[in-house]
Amino acid sequence: MVTKTEESQLSRLESQVDNGGGGAWDFLCLVRKLKVRRSDKVLKHGLSILNDPKKRSALGPHEWTLYEQVAIAAMDCQSLEVAKDCIKILRRRFPGSKRVGRLEGMLLEAKGSLPEAEKAYLSFLEENPFDQVVHKRMIAMVKAQGDITRAIGLINKYLETFMADHDAWRELAELYNSLQMYKQAAFCYEELILSQPTNPLYHLTYADVLYTIGGLENLQMAKKYYASTINLTGGKNRRALFGVCLCSSAIAQLSKGRNKEDKDGTHLQFLAVTALEKDYNQRAPDKLQLLSSALKSLRVSS
Numbered sequence: 385m386v387t388k389t390e391e392s393q394l395s396r397l398e399s400q401v402d403n404g405g406g407g408a409w410d411f412l413c414l415v416r417k418l419k420v421r422r423s424d425k426v427l428k429h430g431l432s433i434l435n436d437p438k439k440r441s442a443l444g445p446h447e448w449t450l451y452e453q454v455a456i457a458a459m460d461c462q463s464l465e466v467a468k469d470c471i472k473i474l475r476r477r478f479p480g481s482k483r484v485g486r487l488e489g490m491l492l493e494a495k496g497s498l499p500e501a502e503k504a505y506l507s508f509l510e511e512n513p514f515d516q517v518v519h520k521r522m523i524a525m526v527k528a529q530g531d532i533t534r535a536i537g538l539i540n541k542y543l544e545t546f547m548a549d550h551d552a553w554r555e556l557a558e559l560y561n562s563l564q565m566y567k568q569a570a571f572c573y574e575e576l577i578l579s580q581p582t583n584p585l586y587h588l589t590y591a592d593v594l595y596t597i598g599g600l601e602n603l604q605m606a607k608k609y610y611a612s613t614i615n616l617t618g619g620k621n622r623r624a625l626f627g628v629c630l631c632s633s634a635i636a637q638l639s640k641g642r643n644k645e646d647k648d649g650t651h652l653q654f655l656a657v658t659a660l661e662k663d664y665n666q667r668a669p670d671k672l673q674l675l676s677s678a679l680k681s682l683r684v685s686s
Contacts, residue, residue, distance in 0.1 A: 386418050394418060401429055408433060409443070416453060423460035430454035431466070448477060455487055459494040467491055482508060486517055493525055501525060516546060523555075532559055550576060557589070566597045584616035584624075591627055600638045607631035611652055619659055628656035633682035 386394075397411040408429040415422050430450055433439045440447055455470035471491060474484045485508060492501035502525065508518045519542045527535040539556045546552065557572035573590035580586060591609035594602045610627035617624070632653040657679060664672045 386420060390414075390418055394420070398422070398425060401425075412450065412453060416449075421460065423457040426453060426457035427461050427463060427466070430457065434470075448474060452483075452487065456490070459490055462494070464491065464494055467494065482512070482515070486515075486521065489518075489521065493521070498525060498529065514545065516542075516549075519546075527559075532563060535559060536563075548579065550579060553579075557593075561593070566593050569593050570597065582616060584613045584621065587613040587616060588621065588624055588627075591624070595627065595631060595634075598634075600635065603631050603635050603638070607635070607652070614656070614659075620663075622660070622663060625656045625660050625663075628652055629660070629679060629682055632656075636683065 394411075394414055397407055397414060400406070401408050401411045402425070412426060412430055412433075415426055430453060433443070434447075434450060434454060440450075443450060451470045451474050455467045455474070458464070458467035458470065467487075468491060471484065471487045474481070474487065478484050485504070489501050489504040489508070492498075492504060502522065505518050505522045505525075508515055509522075512518075519538070523535055523538045523542065526538060536556065536559050539552055539559070543549065543552055543556070553572050553576050557569045557576070560566070560569035560572065570590065570593045573586055573593060576583070576586040577590060587609045591606040591613065594606035594609065607628055610624045610631065613621050613624035614628070619625075632650075660675060660679070661672070664675045
């Protein structure tokens with residue numbers, strides 16, 4: 385994740401380079417380091433260095449890194465001839481490189497030659513089944529074609545080997561959600577919470593999924609995870625506060641006639657409502673009445 389300091393540094397360098405103040409190489413290095421997409425700027429400023437023999441030779445071995453960076457940016461910008469030229473230069477310099485081979489596969493993708501790209505990627509994976517980049521290119525390509533079921537199958541296969549890849553688990557959860565396969569999505573979020581228990585986003589999305597599945601047990605569990613989200617965010621997550629209220633209302637409806645007094649749950653509901661009213665009073669006082677009406681309709685109040 386890019387920090388505010390890094391974002392500020394990137395913006396400053398970008399503005400400096402755009403206004404002719406120099407520092408193009410530093411900007412391109414920072415873009416690579418932060419793994420952000422500034423494809424149009426990378427293409428423009430990268431080519432300004434590569435097309436100048438003096439600047440290019442000053443890079444030393446980093447010249448080839450820049451050719452790769454510009455090739456990827458060019459594909460993003462559909463400047464396919466530029467990408468082709470960069471890859472051709474890299475192929476001459478590194479004739480047997482698998483890394484260059486991946487770029488050639490990406491170029492086939494960019495041209496719309498998807499069957500050829502897939503054939504190339506499958507060939508790479510036969511030689512090296514542990515190539516994460518190629519696995520991810522395959523998944524992205526299949527997903528872009530709208531074949532969500534196959535994309536899910538590919539991610540599951542990928543996770544058999546790379547179980548610690550948080551991004552893959554999150555992507556898989558989102559794909560399951562898109563197909564309304566909520567129980568499978570819940571399993572993905574459970575894995576994410578186990579590996580990163582202090583990340584409030586995973587607690588929140590897991591609670592959302594449990595609430596969507598419904599049923600008394602799931603609602604009670606959802607309420608607990610909304611509560612943990614509130615705890616991890618210092619009580620400032622409005623969505624989690626509303627989640628507690630929604631769960632309290634739904635649980636009350638399902639528990640009618642059971643005569644079970646839930647003192648802890650009632651106290652948590654009271655705290656959530658109080659926090660929401662305080663938040664709205666400070667940040668959106670004109671909507672406080674709307675909040676009160678919404679909470680009243682849920683039959684929850686402070």
